Amino acid sequence: xxxxxxxxxxxxxxxxxxxxxxxxxxxxxxxxxxxxxxxxxxxxxxxxxxxxxxxxxxxxxxxxxxxxxxxxxxxxxxxxxxxxxxxxxxxxxxxxxxxxxxxxxxxxxxxxxxxxxxxxxxxxxxxxxxxxxxxxxxxxxxxxxxxxxxxxxxxxxxxxxxxxxxxxxxxxxxxxxxxxxxxxxxxxxxxxxxxxxxxxxxxxxxxxxxxxxxxxxxxxxxxxxxxxxxxxxxxxxxxxxxxxxxxxx
Amino acid sequence: xxxxxxxxxxxxxxxxxxxxxxxxxxxxxxxxxxxxxxxxxxxxxxxxxxxxxxxxxxxxxxxxxxxxxxxxxxxxxxxxxxxxxxxxxxxxxxxxxxxxxxxxxxxxxxxxxxxxxxxxxxxxxxxxxxxxxxxxxxxxxxxxxxxxxxxxxxxxxxxxxxxxxxxxxxxxxxxxxxxxxxxxxxxxxxxxxxxxxxxxxxxxxxxxxxxxxxxxxxxxxxxxxxxxxxxxxxxxxxxxxxxxxxxxxxxxxxxxxxxxxxxxxxxxxxxxxxxxxxxxxxxxxxxxxxxxxxxxxxxxxxxxxxxxxxxxxxxxxxxxxxxxxxxxxxxxxxxxxxxxxxxxxxxxxxxxxxxxxxxxxxxxxxxxxxxxxxxxxxxxxxxxxxxxxxxxxxxxxxxxxxxxxxxxxxxxxxxxxxxxxxxxxxxxxxxxxxxxxxxxxxxxxxxxxxx
Amino acid sequence: xxxxxxxxxxxxxxxxxxxxxxxxxxxxxxxxxxxxxxxxxxxxxxxxxxxxxxxxxxxxxxxxxxxxxxxxxxxxxxxxxxxxxxxxxxxxxxxxxxxxxxxxxxxxxxxxxxxxxxxxxxxxxxxxxxxxxxxxxxxxxxxxxxxxxxxxxxxxxxxxxxxxxxxxxxxxxxxxxxxxxxxxxxxxxxxxxxxxxxxxxxxxxxxxxxxxxxxxxxxxxxxxxxxxxxxxxxxxxxxxxxxxxxxxxxxxxxxxxxxxx
Ligand SMILES: Nc1ncnc2c1ncn2[C@@H]1O[C@H](COP(=O)(O)OP(=O)(O)O)[C@@H](O)[C@H]1O
Ligand SMILES: [Mg+2]
Numbered sequence: 001x002x003x004x005x006x007x008x009x010x011x012x013x014x015x016x017x018x019x020x021x022x023x024x025x026x027x028x029x030x031x032x033x034x035x036x037x038x039x040x041x042x043x044x045x046x047x048x049x050x051x052x053x054x055x056x057x058x059x060x061x062x063x064x065x066x067x068x069x070x071x072x073x074x075x076x077x078x079x080x081x082x083x084x085x086x087x088x089x090x091x092x093x094x095x096x097x098x099x100x101x102x103x104x105x106x107x108x109x110x111x112x113x114x115x116x117x118x119x120x121x122x123x124x125x126x127x128x129x130x131x132x133x134x135x136x137x138x139x140x141x142x143x144x145x146x147x148x149x150x151x152x153x154x155x156x157x158x159x160x161x162x163x164x165x166x167x168x169x170x171x172x173x174x175x176x177x178x179x180x181x182x183x184x185x186x187x188x189x190x191x192x193x194x195x196x197x198x199x200x201x202x203x204x205x206x207x208x209x210x211x212x213x214x215x216x217x218x219x220x221x222x223x224x225x226x227x228x229x230x231x232x233x234x235x236x237x238x239x240x241x242x243x244x245x246x247x248x249x
Numbered sequence: 250x251x252x253x254x255x256x257x258x259x260x261x262x263x264x265x266x267x268x269x270x271x272x273x274x275x276x277x278x279x280x281x282x283x284x285x286x287x288x289x290x291x292x293x294x295x296x297x298x299x300x301x302x303x304x305x306x307x308x309x310x311x312x313x314x315x316x317x318x319x320x321x322x323x324x325x326x327x328x329x330x331x332x333x334x335x336x337x338x339x340x341x342x343x344x345x346x347x348x349x350x351x352x353x354x355x356x357x358x359x360x361x362x363x364x365x366x367x368x369x370x371x372x373x374x375x376x377x378x379x380x381x382x383x384x385x386x387x388x389x390x391x392x393x394x395x396x397x398x399x400x401x402x403x404x405x406x407x408x409x410x411x412x413x414x415x416x417x418x419x420x421x422x423x424x425x426x427x428x429x430x431x432x433x434x435x436x437x438x439x440x441x442x443x444x445x446x447x448x449x450x451x452x453x454x455x456x457x458x459x460x461x462x463x464x465x466x467x468x469x470x471x472x473x474x475x476x477x478x479x480x481x482x483x484x485x486x487x488x489x490x491x492x493x494x495x496x497x498x499x500x501x502x503x504x505x506x507x508x509x510x511x512x513x514x515x516x517x518x519x520x521x522x523x524x525x526x527x528x529x530x531x532x533x534x535x536x537x538x539x540x541x542x543x544x545x546x547x548x549x550x551x552x553x554x555x556x557x558x559x560x561x562x563x564x565x566x567x568x569x570x571x572x573x574x575x576x577x578x579x580x581x582x583x584x585x586x587x588x589x590x591x592x593x594x595x596x597x598x599x600x601x602x603x604x605x606x607x608x609x610x611x612x613x614x615x616x617x618x619x620x621x622x623x624x625x626x627x628x629x630x631x632x633x634x635x636x637x638x639x640x641x642x643x644x645x646x647x648x649x650x651x652x653x654x655x656x657x658x659x660x661x662x663x664x665x666x667x668x669x670x671x672x673x674x675x676x677x678x679x680x681x682x683x684x685x686x687x688x689x690x691x692x693x694x695x696x697x698x699x700x
Numbered sequence: 701x702x703x704x705x706x707x708x709x710x711x712x713x714x715x716x717x718x719x720x721x722x723x724x725x726x727x728x729x730x731x732x733x734x735x736x737x738x739x740x741x742x743x744x745x746x747x748x749x750x751x752x753x754x755x756x757x758x759x760x761x762x763x764x765x766x767x768x769x770x771x772x773x774x775x776x777x778x779x780x781x782x783x784x785x786x787x788x789x790x791x792x793x794x795x796x797x798x799x800x801x802x803x804x805x806x807x808x809x810x811x812x813x814x815x816x817x818x819x820x821x822x823x824x825x826x827x828x829x830x831x832x833x834x835x836x837x838x839x840x841x842x843x844x845x846x847x848x849x850x851x852x853x854x855x856x857x858x859x860x861x862x863x864x865x866x867x868x869x870x871x872x873x874x875x876x877x878x879x880x881x882x883x884x885x886x887x888x889x890x891x892x893x894x895x896x897x898x899x900x901x902x903x904x905x906x907x908x909x910x911x912x913x914x915x916x917x918x919x920x921x922x923x924x925x926x927x928x929x930x931x932x933x934x935x936x937x938x939x940x941x942x943x944x945x946x947x948x949x950x951x952x953x954x955x956x957x958x959x960x961x
Contacts (some may be wrong), residue, residue, distance in 0.1 A: 056826050076834065083832035094827035097818075108831045156831075258741045261749045265853025268860055272792075272894055275886040302890065 006065075007032040007164055007196040008053055013062035014220075015048060022048045023059070024220030035190050035197035037207040039231075039242060040217035046200045047091055049217070050166045053198070054086055055079050066164065084112050087162035091169050091200075093153030095141035101152045102128065102137040108159045127155040130185055132178065146173040154182065158189065164196045165189070171203045183209050204245055216242070285336035286313060289373055291348035291361075291381035292327040298359030299350055305332045307363045312338050315361065330381070332361060342379070343370035349382040561621075561663055570687040573614070575607040576673055579626075579681035583641060594640045596648060604648055604684075611686045612653075619687045622646040624664040625672075625679040639664035645682045722840075723910045729841045739842040747808045747843070748850030752857065758803055759796070759858035763865020766790060770866075771873065780874070781884070787866040788859075788885035793897045796859040798945065801904040804851060805937040809912040812843055813933030816916025817926035825917065840917065844909040851905035852898050859898075892956040900948045904941050911937040 008030035015023040022045040030036050038046050051057040052064050055071045064071040069082050095104050105124040109115060115123070128137050131151035136144060144152065154170060167186065171179035183206050189195050201207050207214065208228050216224040216231060216239050224234045232243045293299075296318060303315040313334035321327055334342065343366020351362045363379070373379060565572055582600040585593070611620070624642025628634040642662035650660055669679035770786045816839060819825050828835040867881040876884075912933035919929040 051826070054830050056829055080832040080834070083830060086830070088827075088830040090823050090827055090830075092823060094823040096824055096827070097822070098815075111831065111833055160831075254745050255741060257749045258744045261744065261752070261853065262849070265748075265856055268856045269852070269898065272856060272859070272886070272889075272898075273891075275882070276889055276891055276894055 005032050006030065007067060008198070009065040010049070010052070011063045011065070013049075013052060013059040013064060015045070015052065015057060015059050021220050023052070025062070026217075026220070026222060027062075028215060028222055028225070030196060030198060031213065032196050033190070033194040034212035035186070035199060035210045036213045036215060037211035038198060038200045038215045038217060039202075039207065039239075040223075041238075041242075042202075044217045045220055046217055047168055050088070050168055050198065050200065053166060054083055054088055084108075084160060085163045087157035087160065087165040089150070089153045089157040089165075089167045089170060091172075093141075093149040095144075095149055095152055095156070097141045100138050100140060101133065101144065104141065104152060105155045105159050108156065112160060124155075124159065127159055128152070130158075131155045132181060147175070147178060150174065151178070151182065154185075161193060162195070163193075165198070167197065167199045169200055169202065171201060171206055179203065179206060186210060204243060286333045287336055287339055287375040288316070288331060288333055289342060289348075289375075289377055289379055290329050290331045291379040292329050293348075293350060293381040294327055296328045296330060296350065298352060299330060299361065303359060303361060305334060305361045305363060307334070307338050307341055308365055309362075310338070312363060327381070329378075330361065334363070339372060341365040342373045343367060344373055344377075345370040346373065346379050347382045348379045558663075558665060561665075564687070569690055571690045573611065573686045573688060574623075574671065575610055575684045576679065577603060577607055577645070577682050577684070579641060582645065582681065594637070594644065596644050601648060601652070604645055605652060607684050608649060608653060611684060614686060614688045618659070618689070620649065620660045621685045621687070622649060622660070622662045623669075623683040623685050624662065625667060625669055625681055625683070626664075627667045627678055627680040634666055635664055638666055641682050645684075649684070719911070719914050722914045723906075725836065726840055726844045726910050726913070727906075729837055730845055734837075736838050736842045739838055740845050743842045743846030744850055746811070747804070747846045748853060751804060751807055751850070751854055754803060754807060755800060755854045755858050756861045758799060759861030760865040760868075762795065762799055762858075763787065763791070763862035763867075764869045765865075766795065766862070767866035767869035771869075782888075783870060784863075784866060784876075784881050784884035785886075785888040788863055788889050789893060791859050791862045791866075792889050793893050794949075796855050796862060797897055797901045797904065798942070800851065800855045800858045800901060801908070801941045801945075802938055804847070804854065804905070805908045805912075805941060806934055808847065809908045809933040809937040810930045812909060812912035813916045813919075814926055814930035816840075816913055817919030817929035820917055820919045821922055821925055840910075840913040843913055844906060847905035847909035848902045849905075851901040851908075855898050855901045896948075896952040896956065900945075900952070903944060903948060907941050907944055908937040911940060 006029045010026050010028050013023050013026045014021065026049065038049070040046050048057060052059055053066065053071070055064075055074070059072060063073070066082050066086070069078065071079065071082060074082065095101070096107065099107070102121070102124045105127050106120045109120045109123055113120070125134060125137060128134050131154050133148060133151050133155065136148060136152070141149060141152065150170060150173065154167065157165060157167070165186070170182050170186070174182065186197060186199065187210055190197050197210070199207070199210055211228060214224075214226065214228060214231050215222055216234070216236075218236075218238065223236055224231050224239045228243070231239050234240055234243075299315060299318065301315055301317065304311060305313040305315065313332055315330055316333045317331040319329040319331070321329075330348070332348075342363060346366035347364045349362050349364070350359055352359045366373075564570070581603055582597060583594050584597045585595075622642045622645045624638035624640070624645075626634045626637035626641065628637050639662070642664050646660060646662035663685075667678045667680075669683070670677050672679035672683075674680075766787050767783060770783050770790075771780065774780055774782055774786060816825075819839070825835045825839065828838060863882065863885050866885070867876070867878055870876050870881060871878075912929075915929045915933045915936065919925040921928075
C-alpha cells in the first residue's frame, strides 16, 4: 500500500497515442501537502500525466493512486468522489463558454454542495477576487483575454477548496506582476490549507518560488527529481540548461 | 437558467400538451368516445366499404361507428355489422328501424344510414338488432328519384317491350343491350351489379329464343309452351331493368358527378333507342310471320292489322281491357288536296297539334297498351265510306306512329264505317277518328291510384 | 479486395457499432438517476421554444402550399369538400412529422453537433469530467431527452399552423369559416393517424440528438472539426431519420392495419 504522506502515486504508468509513446513506465510519488513542480520541454507528456491523475486518460499499463484510491480501477461513482477532491486548471483554462465567468466558478459548487444560491454567489465572487477577476465576474468567457481565462480557470479549480490542486502552466501568457500574484495565491493556499500542489510550468523563477520538490520529464520518463538545487546539479545537461533559463517558453 | 426561461419551457410543454389534447378532443369528439352509447347490429348480404370505424348516421346525423363485423359461417349467410350509437339518439332507434350501407358520392367513404323507426314500435334494446337493407332494396329509402331517371327507367321498360315484340336480329338486340349497359355502367360503380344481371338475363333470353327457333324448326306442337317460357324470360329482363332503375335512383344525389352521369345515361338511352328502332324495322317482316301471328291471335292483340271488324268489336267487349277513346272530328283534321279524281285526303296543317293534344290524354297509361286509331266516315255508299274511314284512320295512325314511337305492333288503324255507339255525336254515328287505347283493367286501377 | 474490406468496410461497420452502443447508452442513462433536470429544461428551451417561430412559420407556409395542391387535384373530382380533411390527414400522418424532423435536424442537429464539437476540442467536456460531472448524462442525455420531448410538441404545432395555413388558402378561395374548416379537417383523422404520427417524432428526436451528439463528442481537429461535426450531424441525422421513417411507417401499418389505406 502507499507510504504515509503520498498524496499521489504513479506506478509504472505507460501511455501511447498510436505508436507514439508519451509516458514510458513512469513511477513517482507526490508528497501530501507539498508543492511539486513538473518541468520539461513542450510535448513531453506533462499534461498527459496530469490527465491520468484525474482519470481523464487511462494508462496502457501501470496504476495511478490518489490517496488510498486506485484511480485506474475505480467505478464511475468512486471516480467522481475522488475528482471532487481534486482541482484541475487546464492548460487552456477550458472555461464553459455558454455561462458567465462567475457561473463557471459557481458550477462545481452548484453541483457538489448544498449551499444556497446566495452563498454560492458570494463564494464564487471571493474566488474570483482572489485571482483579481472580481470585475469580470459577469463577463462571458469568450470576451476574456488568455491570461484572464487562465485566472478564471484557476478560480474554478479552487472553488471546492480541493485537497489536491493540479495546475497546468498557470503563468503562461500572464504579465510578470499577475504571474507573481498567482504564485503567491498558490503558495498561500498550500500553506493555509495544506493543499497538495502539482504545478506544470516553464517559468523557472516561479518554479523556484513555489517548489518543495521538482520533477523533470523528458521523452516519457522522469529524467531528474529533487530540490531546485538538485536539478541545477543534474548529471543531464538539458536539465541544467533548463534551470538556468529565466523565463518560461 | 433564469426563471423567465423556465417559464418559457413550461409554456412550451404545457401549451404543446394542450394543443395535442385539442387534437385528441377533435378526433374523440367525432368518435363519440366521451359520450354514452348503446350497441345495435344489422345484417347485410354484402358489406362493401364497411370496416371497423366506419361512421353510422341517423337521418344524416353523425350517430356512431361500426365496432365489429361478424363473418357468416357458411356461403350465402349474412354479415352481421355491430355498431355503437349515441345514447341520446336511442329514442329514434326502434324495432322497425332499418340500416343501409350508403356512400358519400363517388370518392366518399361508405357509411351506415339508420332510418329512424316509428313511435309505435318498441325501442331497440342495447345489443339488439335491426333489419339490414341491402343495396338493391334501397330505392324506398331514397325519398325522391329524379325525373330523368324515371325517363331512363321508362326507356328500359320500352326496350323490354320492343325486345318482346322483336324476336329477329337477336345479335343486334343483345349488342344493343350490352352497349347500353356498358355505357350506362361507365363509372357507375354501384350500378355494375345490376347491369351485370341484366346482361346475363339478356344472354339467357337469347338462348331461350334460340331454343324457340330450333323447336319451331322441329315442329309446331310445343310452340305455345316455348313462347310462354320466352315471356317469362322477358319478365326477368323487366325485373333487371327495374333493378337498374333502382340502382340509378339509389345513386342519385346532388353533385356535378351525378349530373354528368345522368348525361351519360341519357346518351346511352338515345343510342339504345336508335338501335332498337332499326331492329324493329328489320324484323317487321318476321313479326308478320304466321308463327307469331298465331301467337298474337291467341292473345287477341298485336296483330291488329289482321283483325276483322267483327273480331275487333268482340275485343271491345273483353272485360280484361278497359277501352279509352278520344274522339276527333274529321273537319278539324282533314282536307282534300291534289288533283286526283278521287281527291287525295290529307291532314290539315294544324291537325298534328290536335292529334298530339288528344294523345296527351292517353300518355299517362302504360305505353305498351295497344292503341288503335279507329276510322269513321258518314259517306252514304258502302265502298267510299269504308275507303274514307280507312284513309282517315291510316293518316292519323301514321302521324301517331311517327310522333310517339309506340311499341312496334302495338298500334293499328281500324276502319269502322259510320256506327259509333259511344260517340259524343248522340246519333250513334261519327265522322272522323277515335284514338282508342286498350288498357289492362288491372293496371288501369294502379295508374288511377297513382294520380 | 481484402484491403478494401479492412480499410473501408471494417472501420465503417465499427463506426456504426459505436453509434449503436452510444445510442443504447443514451437510452439507458435516460432512465437512470440522477436526472439532470435543469440542464434538460435548458435544452428544451433551446430545442423547443427557440424552434417555435421556425416551425410555426414553416407549418403555415406548408399548409398554404399543400392546400393549393390538394385543391388542384381534388377539384378535378369535384371533391373540394375533402380538401381540409385531405390536408389534415397528410399533415398529421407524414408531412408534419417529416418536415419538423428535417427542420429540427437542420437547426438543432447542427447546433448540437457544433456546440458539443466545440466543447470537445476546447476540453470543456474534460473540464466537466474533472469537476466530477458525468459529461454523457449532462450533455448527451439531456439533449436527447429534450429533443424527444420537444419533437412531438413541435409536430403538433406544425400540424395546427399547417391547418391554419390551409384555412387561409381555403378561405381566400371559398370563404370557409375557421371553425367549420377545423372540424372538416379533423373529420377523417383517426387516433391511429394522430397518435403514431405524432409520437413517432420522438424517435426522430432521438435519432437527431444521438447522431449530432455522437459526432460532436467525437469531434477532433480544432475549429474545422467543429464545422465538420455540425454539417455531418445534419446530413447523417436527416438520412437516418428518413430511412427510419420508412421502417416506422411499415411498423405502424403492422400495428394499426386500418391506417394502411
Ligand atoms: N488525446 C491525444 N491524442 C493523441 N495525442 C496526444 C493526445 N494528448 C496528447 N497527445 C500527444 O502527447 C504528447 C504530449 O502532450 P502533452 O502532455 O500535452 O505535452 P506537454 O508536456 O507539453 O503538456 C504530445 O505530442 C501530444 O501531441
Ligand atoms: Mg501541456
